[in-house]
Amino acid sequence: MFGHLRDHQVTDTVFITGDIHGAWAADLPYDASTDPLTGSAGVEFVCTSVTSNNLKDALGTPRRSPVNLAAEQAILAANRHLKYLNFDDHGFSVLDVTPERAQMDWYVIGSRSTRRTPVTWARSFQTRAGTGRVVAVDRPVGR
Numbered sequence: 001m002f003g004h005l006r007d008h009q010v011t012d013t014v015f016i017t018g019d020i021h022g023a024w025a026a027d028l029p030y031d032a033s034t035d036p037l038t039g040s041a042g043v044e045f046v047c048t049s050v051t052s053n054n055l056k057d058a059l060g061t062p063r064r065s066p067v068n069l070a071a072e073q074a075i076l077a078a079n080r081h082l083k084y085l086n087f088d089d090h091g092f093s094v095l096d097v098t099p100e101r102a103q104m105d106w107y108v109i110g111s112r113s114t115r116r117t118p119v120t121w122a123r124s125f126q127t128r129a130g131t132g133r134v135v136a137v138d139r140p141v142g143r
Contacts, residue, residue, distance in 0.1 A: 018046055024046035026083060027083070068088050
């Protein structure tokens with residue numbers, strides 16, 4: 001797929017995924033071993049699960065435990081194209097797209113079993129048109 005995007009000069013590609021049950025923001029370099037010196041095929045925004053089990057649930061560990069944080073940090077350290085990773089929290093994301101940028105805002109819910117659980121903004125990342133890279137932004141769209 002990346003070869004097709006490069007060969008046909010497709011730019012500003014944003015992949016939206018979510019089946020991994022974790023929150024991610026990542027550049028998609030053509031060659032991760034030489035990133036950031038080589039180009040990027042686009043970016044990927046991954047939405048976490050609202051109710052499906054994630055890594056924290058599978059391990060039975062508390063939220064933001066040292067084990068979970070160490071796993072996230074090890075993955076981030078080994079993959080410099082990953083900019084955000086959260087295996088612990090449940091929630092949802094809102095994607096806002098304009099001609100200038102695409103922005104994903106991640107929101108975290110409290111308890112999966114509480115009907116009126118609180119919702120809090122967690123993080124936001126965006127990709128500016130023509131960059132093929134994600135950058136953190138300090139607030140969600142509309143705030």
